[in-house]
Amino acid sequence: MSTSFASASPTTAPPPRPAGGPERRPRVLIGTDTYPPDVNGAAYFTERLARGLAGRGARVHVVCPSPEGSPRTVERDGVVEHRLRSMSSLVHDSVRLAVPLGVRGHLDLLLDRLEPDAVHIQNHFLVGRMLAAAARARGVPVVATNHFMPENLFDYVRVPGPLRPYAARIAWWDLGAVLSRTEHVTTPTPAAAGLLREQGFAKPVEPVSCGVDLAGFSPLDGGAATKRRLRARLGVPDRTTVLFVGRLDEEKRAEELVRATARTASAQLLLAGHGAYRRSLEELAVAEGVADRVVFLGFVSQEDLPDVYRCADVFAIAGVAELQSIATLEAMASGLPVVAADAMALPHLVEEGRNGYLYRPGSPEELAARIEDVVADEGGRLRMGEHSRAMASRHRLEDSLERFERIYLEAAEGTAVPASAAAGAVLSG
Template sequence: MSTSFAQQSPTGPARIRAERGRRGTKVLIGTDTYPPDVNGAAYFTARLARGLVERGAEVHLLCPSPSGVPHVVVRDGVIEHRLRSMPSLAHESVRLALPPGVRGHLDRLLERLRPDAVHIQNHFLIGRMLARAAHDHDVPVIATNHFMPENLFDHLRVPRPLRPYTARLAWWDLGRVLSRVEHVTTPTPAAARLLLDQGFARPVEPVSCGIDLDRFHPLPARSALSERRRLRGRFGLADRTTMLFVGRLDEEKNADELIRSLAHTPDVQLALAGQGSHRGRLEELARAERVADRVVFLGFVAHEDLPDVYRCADVFTIAGTAELQSIATLEAMASGLPIVAVDAMALPHLVEEGRNGYLYPPGSPIELAARVNAVVSDEAVRARLGEHSRSMAERHRLEDSLERFEAIYRRAGAIVPAQRGTT
């Protein structure tokens, strides 16, 4: 019995689903920030893309060109489609994709690739353009939210009296974009609740950013002291008790509280790894507080050197009040460090009081110092807290996060287009 041509060669959505079933996962990730940008969302997206490739997926990534010139390049198996861009007035390292001509490029790219899913990491320029184009091409869209308005106030020079109104507008805009996608994730339950508290009516799934437990690990106990001494020398640190912060030195990170706490921790030095707009102010504060001899600004630390920076420290401290998870804190935990963190946003998810560290009230450097002293005054206590940090980090295996995202892509790709609706 003969078979019709239509049965042999399905067209439209049926053809796309048939093709998806015959190959491995193919995903197109869209983001407004990606390395060489230095921020948590960029680093997460890079780990996600490279991790998916290692698991056999075909990964295409759409992001701004760091030079401004559009091009395609393959790095670590990820096919980067770099869009024409211009410098951002808000941040020295972030560039903005130029919208003219982008929609036609997206249409051609989606028609050629036919990915199982599009995964947007931001709701700004690239994220919203790609989401709309993907829906027009019957490609499901997953969104991961890394955004809080507080992360932009300082860069955009928003006056403090206007920040509440700006925040409400920003949350409304985010909700409008996310309401059009098939599945929304964010790194922690606290970050998911925050979206719901801001009026977002759709389910939000917490999926940890994940951590590479092989790359970030504690020093071997038998050689820890000598190796830590060697690493401190390598980074220009004195061989003394060290509290560490890794991250941007920008307003919402509140690194000034870490510096002010040193007046109450006389035997401790602070190492700050990262760059940011507030570095000059922090240097002035260290001098004003008369602790400049115990504050070391390490500046930008290369990706390959970061594990050794954690191994220099005795305790990791973080004062940022706008953390949706904090990849740096996870890295510190995986490295076997006790944690002293501000009791704000998602950080309490990473601290079990008295078991892997302590929380302190926002804006209280004296309380921060008391917690640090409780950690470092007894080496046995410090070691016990660090061991539990490592065991907690094991709940955030990168492989588990990658596996979950792959499952989300497959499920979204299996949904009948009519059930998804349109933008």
């Protein structure tokens, strides 16, 4: 085996598969080009999927780039991570790329040893593409989840504006070529599935929500006094707070949130996350005269994240390339009203006037007005938060995990059905 990779361990053959039946748990190998400590939605989803499946008794292995560069194999929370030798992506400081040399041979050995019921690829780039090819060569069914939109890469790879439509067409074609050779394709929302169809993808696509941990993300308990204590602990001023959680990169359009803050009477904007645009956002806050009302928390640990949501009054998101938005689901589970751009999949998470509002992307004035509508009426805001929580309950992580387990077993048995007929599919409407 190439020395570009960690040695495969354990070296013993996998235990026999259990007989079919309700207690049967799948054996799955998940392939991804991004995994924590990478900071993005696809990485977080993949980690929660892997750990959630392992917690239900599935045998889960993940193959992904090493965050340090050197290869290794490690087990965390029941998930065996096969970290591939990696190098800097050169386009983003938090993303590394697997070194291509020797990848295919390593994946062949891994598949032979693990004998998975299915492989599940989370990207169509190097790791996902090569794992899918290796699995097909061995007759192992391939399940794919699409988290990709070309817009989410353009800033990183510095594609000039005039060339972006052409680059997008090539990127969609390449994605379709990989996904078309899989047994089952999922996306987080019906809107994301529709987008694939609009791009000419002919195979059935099943919407399965990313899911949210309703126990881990829950509403504030204790009222205003508890909220004040949380804000003090996190270093957040005690005033009406609009929250955004996510990367501060181009496609998140956080500048609209800053400009909207300048158009509200007194609300402050709390930005939890880091990214290449932080400096320009800080400069914009000064230019808009709201530097004292824009708080940058930087990276927030998973342990502190639930309390970050609990110290806010409303969640706002301006991105127009969201295939679901895990952060918005977490905010809803935390009992927050939502003000979101009327774009891509975000409308699936907003019931106008019931748990929040949509606004026209590119209109900070309209965004500010919708925020004011929420924060001006405390009773209405609380009712909206309760409805957000009720909507989030339709996206239970356990339901998504159960559906993925069935997809793996159906694919292994050759009984996978089209999305339109998939009983119990976890839809994201």
